[in-house]
Amino acid sequence: KVAVFGTRNYDVDSLNSANGEGSDITFTFYEALLDDKTVALAGGHDAVCIFVNDRCNARILQKLHELGVKYVALRCAGFNNVDLKAAEELNIKVARVPAYSPEAVAEFTIGMIMTVVRKYHKAYNRVREGNFLLDGLLGINLHGKTIGIIGTGKIGLLTGKILSKGFGAKVIAYDPYPCNLAEEYGITYVDKLEDLLSTSDIISLHCPLMDSTKYIINDNTLSHTKPGVILINTSRGGLIDTYALIRALKSGHVSAVGLDVYERESGYFFADSSAKVIADDSFARLLSFYNVFMTGHQAFLTREALENIADTTIKNLRA
Ligand code: NAD
Secondary structure (H helix, E strand, O other): OEEEOOOOHHHHHHHHHHHOOOOOOOEEEOOOOOOOOOHHHHOOOOEEEEOOOOOEOHHHHHHHHHOOOOEEEEOOOOOOOEOHHHHHHOOOEEEOOOOOOHHHHHHHHHHHHHHHHHOHHHHHHHHHOOOOOOOOOOOOOOOOOEEEEEOOOHHHHHHHHHHHHHOOOEEEEEOOOOOOOOOOOOEEEOOOHHHHHHHOOEEEEOOOOOOOOOOOEOHHHHHOOOOOEEEEEOOOHHHEOHHHHHHHHHHOOEEEEEEOOOOOOOOOOOOOOOOOOOOOOHHHHHHOOOOEEEOOOOOOOOHHHHHHHHHHHHHHHHO
């Protein structure tokens, strides 16, 4: 018996279809995030199945334990929202979907880079108003630009490969655990993060959110970047100190930003959600900059990715 939190229609369809008729796994779908207010819904279930913005901290895990829940199945790759140490102490097993479609996120990242550098979003809005003037739409080529990839796991590596092999960009990367495929993909490692920051025209974040990477982009690291740098984040919002970014946008040091993820995005998934939390004014301030392009944690959302997520989630639950 599995309580599925944070459910959208496509979760219901893809999980039911992967589960198949007559399966011994039964799903109950809740269109609510797992948090202190909703955790009681997990009572009577063996497992909870959650996504990126469900909360699974030590307090909630303790409550799940008291309710008899033994498994947490993440429908995503990132696991920053689960306190793994607390889960281990409570003997709650946690599984994730490590590689459902790096292509989905890498391709979205390329689209986001193109949108930011060629201003598709502004052009679209203008043409809808019947305005075909081109002033303010001057872009840059990616060809020949230095693009820095922070984190060369499955997604960062593929993004770097497309930029290098497809666009002819000079792709450099920083990762404490370099991958031996990088050279073949046209990606060159730098030894220190500072070297990437100081030489990149565009920086794209692809490392996981962990204690060691929280606010990896902050006032200090931004001060090492080139004036006019462009920043892209399709990984996790907490990698960027949002207020430091706002300061850098205000000064003009950062010339454009593409964000699929945001530090305080909880609750946005449900149009009618009373859980909509904006803890401060950073969201409105970000959107007030004409050179910031934001989407709502959408990079994963392809048909193929959903199928893979559902298949692996069923396998994880069975295992
Ligand atoms: P992965 O585990 O394959 O790769 C992560 C890489 O980051 C690893 O190579 C690791 O060594 C590196 N890393 C760790 N600490 C680092 C540091 N301090 N500096 C630089 N690199 C560091 O993960 P992945 O599948 O490539 O996914 C990357 C992230 O993308 C996930 O953690 C997740 O947060 C995010 N993601 C977002 C979406 C979306 O819809 N926007 C979808 C899937 C994944």
